[in-house]
Amino acid sequence: MENNQYIDIFIEESQEHIDNLNSNLLLLEKDPQNKQIIDEIFRSAHTLKGMAATMGFENMNKLAHKMEDVLQEIKNEEMSISPLLMNILFKCVDTLSEMLELIARTGEDDISIEEIIFLLSALNSENVKEEVASTSVKDSTDDIFSLNxxxxxxxxxxxxxxxxxxxxxxxxxxxxxxxxxxxxxxxxxxxxxxxxxxxxxxxxxxxxxxxxxxxxxxxxxxxxxxxxxxxxxxxxxxxxxxxxxxxxxLGEEEEKFIEGISSLKSQESESIKKSQSNKTSKSVRVDIDRLDNLMNLVSELIIIKTRLEGLEADNKNSETVSTIEYLERITTNLHDAVMKVRMVPVERVFNRFPRMVRDLSHELGKKIILHMQGQDTEVDRTVIDEIGDPLVHLLRNSIDHGIEMPQERLQKGKPEQGIIELKAYHEGNHVIIEISDDGRGIDIDKVKEKALEKGIYTAEQVKELSKEKAIELLFKPGFSTADKVTDVSGRGVGLDVVKNKIESLNGSIEIFSETNKGTKFLIKLPLTLAIIQALLVKIGNEKFAIPLNSISEIVHKKEEEIHNVQGKEVVLYRGKVIPIIRLNQLLDTEKIPNNGNLVCVIIKKGEKLASCTVDELIGQQEIVIKPLGKYLTNVKVIAGATILGDGQVALIIDTNNLF
Amino acid sequence: MSLYVIAKIGEEEYALDIEKVQTIEKIMPITRVPQSDKHVKGVINLRGEIIPVISLREKLGLEEKEYDENTRIIVLKAFDMLVGMIVDNANEVVDIAEENIDTLTFNENTEEFSRYVSKVGKIKDKVFLLLDLKRLLDIKV
CATH class of the missing domain: 3.30.70.1110 (Histidine kinase CheA-like, P2 response regulator-binding domain)
Structure with a gap:
């Protein structure tokens, strides 16, 4: 299709409008009298209609058009807002969203819209008394063509x-x-x-x-x-x-009155439009690939700068020294600026949650309010793309297992409506996302029972099991305490997947829970995945980088402190027996004589610790992570590569895969 | 008309579709990647991009040879990835007419290199072996 070059923009913009529709419909449901929201919804539907028509997506165009008709009647107060109406409108948005997905995949919008159109028309005809072809808008102010x-x-x-x-x-x-x-x-x-x-x-x-x-x-x-x-x-x-x-x-006076109102309104909406267009004119849509490219160039610049600093040491010329210092300041600022460009507010992910909570709570017959905070907290784009699914899992968990049925809550002396809070905020170089509910909390006894049943612990062990340890069990694969498997959750897949995902993002997750008070999930994520702090080490004659956030400590051990237990080498570290991983063997590097002294980098993965032997510590450095390339996807121990100041490539060790 | 880059291994001349060739570089420092296949020599830093490098000699089951000033890394862009390929020399581009390309039929697993050569091209009395990139880069499907 000749429109091909616009399809990406079309999809992205339509997605925005669909998101808009979703959130505004939710608002409208809470505040049905709010004209401004209706206008906003109408505008989104109208724009969608126009865009779909331009791109030649007939079904989408038709559906949006139909929606617009219904909205117009709401606007004209010819139709009142009922739960039925809201549900149909939500369904419309879902269908539109499905279409968009299909368009993104196949370039077609072949989704049957007869049913939904029928529903919409039924709404229409119910309210329209005159014999009017119900297909289009009656003399609307938004219509390009109207009568003076x-x-x-x-x-x-x-x-x-x-x-x-x-x-x-x-x-x-x-x-x-x-x-x-x-x-x-x-x-x-x-x-x-x-x-x-x-x-x-x-x-x-x-x-x-x-x-x-x-x-x-x-x-x-x-x-x-x-x-x-x-x-x-x-x-x-x-x-x-x-x-x-x-x-x-309409009678003459009445009409004048209405005209007056509508001119007032149009002024109002114009001012809204103006403020909106101001906003849009200040932002530019940029393809993420271009940003990645820019990021790459900046990384290159940083590498060159480091090299120049190395040369500076030999140079006594103060002019050169100050120039290089200036260059350093600029590159640091440039780097920060580019990083900021790549940052996206978490709102992008949070956006879909109100709708999800609404639908699920309806489905389950629960009353739930979702409070969101810190939607404007910014995170790198790479992180944003990955955290959606884990968050959905956790929210579903809270809705399904956490919040009780209304009667149950009343019996417990809690308000009928459960509250789920979703918070995001920055903490140092991390972003924290909290999901908490005021539901029944995790039933520790039940968890213990399950642990016994599954044979994870013996009866005695279970008795002594601390609360923290018990909660930890929830992250084990296939572990679910739900009595019945529902559509929503409880199939035992979930928390372990969530944990894995978050750990793969170099993040961590913790659970806090109190019986009948609620459960809180705390997720800690790095701001970006592209640049990390790492420890550079020498193993054999080769340089490797170990991500700093997976290192717990560096200790020196003697060869004789290493013991052999069941054919495996272990070492005592802070009263714990932990395995020794000899990196020079694992990475097949040259063996360097060590005089019986070992440099051990203690790495952690959740609660687990291990000690990695290296030959030499070089130092801590900020590194830019680059993928090894598609051809080398099966190398498990290496997470990627980075380019050092002298242009050399150093491989990054994937510590998660060492355990 | 189609152009081919000629990669030399010993006396043998292998032809690579020029469309797939991104750049040809002189040999440069290669960082070894542990736990990878024998023919994978490691990764290089090509102007800020990390690119895996394989040895065509090893892949074809031939003896390795010391790198010298003629050694080249042909960077291929195929199947949505970049791969560097070390060859003894590469300094020629030829134009092989479609009708002068013949498909070969080998018995399966005869010789290592025959698995990666499915066609030959002729220019006058010279014969070029056309490399099958799909097999050479172990692309499944």
Whole structure:
């Protein structure tokens, strides 16, 4: 399709509008009287409709159009907001979202919309008394084509004389060669039995063929709809005709009043629009690849800078020294700036949660309020893309297992409505995400029971099991305390997956729980994955980097302190027996004589510790992580590579895979 | 008409579709990657990008040879990835007409190199072995 180059933008923008629709519908559900929200929803639907039409996605266009109709009626207060209406609107948004996904995958929007259209039309016809073709908007202010006061007067006068006013949209065949001539014929045949008040595009434009495949006009006539339709369709190359009766039966004063209001409103909405457009004009949409590229270049610059600093040591010229210092300051600032560009507010992920909580709580018959805080906390794009699923898991957990049914809560003397809090904030170089509920908490006894049942611990061990240890069990694969498996959660997949995911992001997760008070999950994530602090070491004659956040300590041990237990080498560290991993063997490097002295880097993975032997410590350094390339995906012990100041490549050890 | 980069291994001349060749570099420091296959020599830093490098000699089951000033790394961009390939020399581009390319039929597993050569191209009396990148880079599917 020729629109190919725009499809990415289309998808991204549509996604934004769908997100917008979702969050505004939620707001509307809570505050049905709020006109501004309705306007906002209407605007999103309208924009979606327009974009879909431009891109040629018929189904999407139709659905958005239908939604717009219903919204218009809500706007005009011809329809009131009911739970049924809300559900249908939500369903529309879901369908739109499905379509968008399909478009992203296949470039088609082939999703059946008959059912949802039917529902929407049913809503429409219920509320519309007159015999009006329910397909399109009645004289809306947002419509490009509307009547001015003068034209309305004409119609009003005509209606008094038993004339009827119609809005007619004529679609001409695409292949039509002389569209203006065709339009002229259409105009002529309409003039035979009625008067054309105005048209869009204006007649002049139509004559000069400055219009697409359709035009719209207002006609007053004594004939009925069917007659007009028949007349028009008898003209060749006319594909489709949309006719709609216009009602202009408002009293004069009333109308003036309404006009006054609507002009006030339009001023208002214009000012909103203005502030919005101000916002948009200040931001630019940039492809993430370009940012990655920029990031790469900055990393290169940092590497070169480090090299220059190395040369500086030999240079006594103060001019050179100060220039290099200046360069250093600039590169540091540049690096920070580029990092900031890549930062995205967590809102991007949080956005979909209110909707999810609403749907799930409805489904389960629970009453839940979701409080969110710190949506504007910024995290690197790479992290954002990964944390969505784990968070969904945890939220589902809280909704399904945490919050009790309303009766149960009342019995416990708690308010009927459960509260789930989602918080995000910065802490040093990390971002913390908290998910807490005021539900029943984790039933420690039940966890212990399960542990016994699964044979993880013996009866005695279970008795002495501390609360913390018991909670830790929840992260074991296949461990679930839910009595029944629901659609929502409880299949025993979840927490272990969540933990793995978060650890793969170099983060950590903790659970705090108190019976009948609630449960809190605390997730700690690094701000970025692209740049980390690492310890550079020498193993054999090769340099390797070990991520600093996985190192707990560096200790010196003697060869004779190493013991052999069941064929495995272990060492005593702070009263614990931990395994020794000889990195030179694992990484197959040259063996360097060590005189019986070992440098041990103690690494951690959750609670687990291990001691890695290295030959030499070089020092701590900020490194830029680069992937090894697709060709080398099966190398387990290496997490990536980095380029050192002298241009050498150092491999980064994946400590998580050493255990 | 299609252009091919000629990679030399000893006296043998292998042809690579020029479309797939990103750049040809002189030999540079290679960082060994542990726990990788024998033919994988390691990774290089090519202007800030980390690229895995394999030895065509090893891949074809031939003896390794000391690197010298003629040794080249041909960086290929194929199947959505970048891979460097070490060859004895690469300094020629030829134009082999479509009709002068023949598909070979080998018995499976005859010789190591025949698995990676599926076609030969001829220019006058010279014969070039066309490398099958899909097999050479172990692309499944």
């Amino acid at each position: 006061v003068y034209e309305k007067d004409i119609i009003k006068e005509a209606v008094k004389d038993n004339y009827k006013a119609y809005k007619i949209t004529v679609y001409i065949d695409e292949s039509c060669l002389m569209k203006s001539a065709r339009a002229f014929i259409i105009f002529n045949s309409l003039e035979e039995f009625g008067d054309i008040i105005n048209s869009y595009p204006p007649v002049e434009d139509i004559e000069e063929e400055k219009f697409g495949n359709s035009f719209t006009l207002h006609l007053i006539t004594k004939e009925n709809k069917e007659y007009i339709e028949k007349k028009l369709l008898s003209i060749s190359e006319v594909n489709k005709v949309e006719i709609e009766l216009i009602n202009v039966d």
